[in-house]
Amino acid sequence: MKASVIIPTLNEAELLPGLLDRLDRQTFRDFEIIVADAGSSDETRAICRARGVNLTEGGMPAAGRNRGAAVARGERLFFFDADVLPPADFLEKALGEMDAEGIRLATCWFEPDSDNPLDALLFELANQFVKLSLKTAPHAGGFAIFVDHELFDRVGGFDEALRLAEDHDFVKRAARHAPLHLLESTQIRMSVRRLEKDGRFSYSAKCLQVELHRLFKGEVTEDIVDYQFGYAPSGNNNGADEGLKRLIERMAVWRREHAATLKRVARDVKQAPEVQDAMAELRRNFDTLKEAVRAYLSR
Structure with a gap:
């Protein structure tokens, strides 16, 4: 199998269906979806079962991503959060660029699912920060990290002892073996609910x-x-x-x-x-x- 999409969740019944709908419409089809759930009390698990999604036990984001990766069969792992919205050709373009350029570790440009110009400004600043830090101090949000399965295993996955920024820590360690790239062929929309x-x-x-x-x-x-x-x-x-x-x-x-x-x-x-x-x-x-x-x- 070419790719595994891994989504850590906790009470994501409201937004998870939107992501699953987007994944159902992907033009690239050789992938699986794994939801690592941290004990949701809403309908998250029922949604996964109804949609035929692979459901495994999760935990805090680092643990959820690691447990999802442990059962993943894909050559590449795509870590998403439940509140992102990839375009229909996202996997096709991302995998195509990674294959063509020999990329083993990547993230992508992201834009707000919002019409608030303040959000546009904050996201633009965040994108530029990711771009500027690629060579010196790699950063990537856990909502969009794409990595070869072999490389993920080599660095030991996400550090579950960390309380915050475990995503940035992971790409920092992985980038010692393969440089982090910012994909140019596609981007992703994400919710501004946290803001x-x-x-x-x-x-x-x-x-x-x-x-x-x-x-x-x-x-x-x-x-x-x-x-x-x-x-x-x-x-x-x-x-x-x-x-x-x-x-x-x-x-x-x-x-x-x-x-x-x-x-x-x-x-x-x-x-x-x-x-x-x-x-x-x-x-x-x-x-x-x-x-x-x-x-x-x-x-």
């Missing part, structure tokens, strides 16, 4: 805090921010940013403690050609994004 639940700025602050921890203290083995695995219902997010002030205060302490190092890193990064190219691209898009944000906020 809506936590608040866009609060969520961004959490991500920054995690990255600072990884940079200065190492991988995250304890709960340094509030981040829950499982369905995060969208809707009214009043109070979602209650922890933002505390996060900002904590990051301010980090900045004071590591001011010299941060200044040196910023200078070196700014001088890199890849960063200059990315900044030029962001500047080209900024005016359009600015007008879109202004129009959205004035509605």
Whole structure:
């Protein structure tokens, strides 16, 4: 079998059918679907059984992905989250590019399933960060990691001892054996439910805090921010940013403690050609994004 699609779940009955529908319509057919469920109390498991999906016991995202990979038969593993929406030709194009270029480890561009221009801006920044970090500090979200089965086994899969950023840790370790690539032939849409639940700025602050921890203290083995695995219902997010002030205060302490190092890193990064190219691209898009944000906020 060419590929295995592995989806860790916890109470994903609302959005999982959308992903399964997209997978049913894939133009490439030599693949299996494995759902690693962490004990859902909703209809997630019933949906899987009704759709004929391979269902296995999961756990926190790292454990779920590992347990899915343990029963996978595909030569390549495609790790998705339940809230992504791949186009019908996604697997065909992704596998075609990986085969043609000899790619063993990849992620892809991602865009928000939203018409909010703030989301477009945040996703563009995230995409550029992934692109810029490919050679120096590879990053890839667990919602879209594609890897040779042999390479996955070689590095021992995802580290289940980590509380956060186990996806970035995995690609960092795997990239020591095969470089991480950002696929150019296709992209994926993903839900913004996490942004809506936590608040866009609060969520961004959490991500920054995690990255600072990884940079200065190492991988995250304890709960340094509030981040829950499982369905995060969208809707009214009043109070979602209650922890933002505390996060900002904590990051301010980090900045004071590591001011010299941060200044040196910023200078070196700014001088890199890849960063200059990315900044030029962001500047080209900024005016359009600015007008879109202004129009959205004035509605």
